[in-house]
Amino acid sequence: MTPLSRERIQPHLDTAWLGRDLHCFEVLDSTNLTAREMAVAGAPDGVVVIADAQRRGRGRLGRAWVSPARTNLYLSVVLRCDVPVDRLAQISLLAGVATCEAVRAWCSTAVIKWPNDVLIDGRKVAGILAELEQGGGGRAVVLGIGVNLNSGAGDFPDELRDKATSLHLVTGDRVDRAHFAGLLLTRLEARYDEWRRDGFAAIAATWRALAPLIGRRIQVQEPGGVVEGDVVDLDDDGALRLRRDDGSLYRVIAGDVTVIDGYGR
16 A cells, blocks of 8 residues: 555644644654654654554553554654643543544444543454653653554454454455544544643543443453452543442553443443
8 A cells, every 4th residue: 555644644634733743654663662752852742653564563551563564554643731640641531532533434333442442343443552751852642543444354463353353344445544644633633622621521521422331341450450340430530430249439540441241232
């Protein structure tokens, strides 16, 4: 497929500041790594790094992100945030909303898995990794987003073939990567600006609509073990509230979520 470039993406970009400084590469170790290096060097708010392939793409919880060349979208954004540190985790949630909205332009059944994975038919189509950088350029959040657009079944290793999917596998159509990149960045800027202007409550309402979790029974794999309970709601700061079998409420800050009866209900 044709490599991504600033010239191909910009006609699809309806933003005021995000992605107006756009860097496209043929291959990188990781877009997040390059964006973090740029942030340390003083890159301004809204810089975007895109690669046609990654040698060492990374997802949440230290997992690898499979990144075949000229097939999908791998991008990272530098965000200069002047909000309190305890609000920065909300950026991952708003990014999940924006990514799900972009995916739904091709597949209306996409949903969010807490906190920010995007699933279709229970399989992962997009993932997000947010990292805080406190280097010489000042504080920044580096937000990495990977979306499986045109991967075929053979692009996934055996252990992921029943866990991952792509828009191409779901719809049968090839996705214009430049079009998708422009739409994703446009939705991300809109949701980020909304969060900065109106707070997390506006984002949380949309997150709830896109994440079929309220009232569902889940297991959460945390560093200290497995927690199980029924989802009560999303808390004001983005944590997930569970009611355990003994009636107590439990806040999930981080972990890997499994819905007991799956996402298809």
